[in-house]
Amino acid sequence: MKLRGRTAVVTGGTRGLGRDVASALAGAGATVVVAAREVPDDPGEGIVALKADVTAPDSVAALMDTVHEQYGGPHIVVANAGVSRPGPVAALSVEHWSEVVDTNLHGVFNTVRAALPYVRETQGGRVITMSSLLGSRATPGAVAYCASKAAVEAFTSVAALELAADGLTVNCVAPGYIDSGMGRALIGNEALWPKFAETLAAGRPGTGDEVAQAVLFLASPESSYVNGQILHVDGGVR
């Protein structure tokens, strides 16, 4: 119950990895609000779901205002919402490029920027962004996703330095191939998966909870002197 009395916002926390993260934070005693464009009737035990679109600055600002008024904080913000649109440079549509960059990069900026006035007011605020193994691993056919996640890592590094004096930390989790959310589709792709599977030093993909536990650490008091880090949760990838 180390997060009792803390309010956490998890964007994209309605399914996949975000839902795993929300469950772990709620299990540690936090009041958790998940936000997405579509919200489920049952977001999980101890979890509240609110509609928000991270690509729209006003939408995320309204979300943070509502969270502050109704639940306090937020003390913890997990900028997790993300999309993937495969395609090589030569064939990727402008629409798909824009959707990925708008969601994965602008969405992180919009979320963190909207949360900051409130997170700064709290003691020991936490900002956690979500990158990917692909943020540092050139992967043909995933140019928009790779570029957006590399930018999220740079954003995290700069924000951590800018905000440390305010007593908050900004860190990033970079999951590898995970059997949850969008990773599950890749694992289920019989044509593609064997090529990726042979790179896994651990010999298996990760679980959503293994990623969630890393986020939980970065959200917890125990990580108070960890700042600006990219925490790879991938079991080791060759």
Ligand SMILES: NC(=O)c1ccc[n+]([C@@H]2O[C@H](COP(=O)([O-])OP(=O)(O)OC[C@H]3O[C@@H](n4cnc5c(N)ncnc54)[C@H](OP(=O)(O)O)[C@@H]3O)[C@@H](O)[C@H]2O)c1
């Ligand atoms: N699963 C993996 O193997 C893996 C590996 C590395 C990194 N990641 C990263 O982990 C994060 C979560 O991925 P996932 O696998 O859980 O994906 P997912 O199952 O597809 O879930 C994505 C979540 O983001 C939300 N979302 C998408 N666009 C949004 C928007 N404009 N505004 C608000 N919410 C939005 C979705 O809800 P709505 O569509 O209803 O809005 C959903 O809740 C992403 O940043 C992804 O890049 C995942």
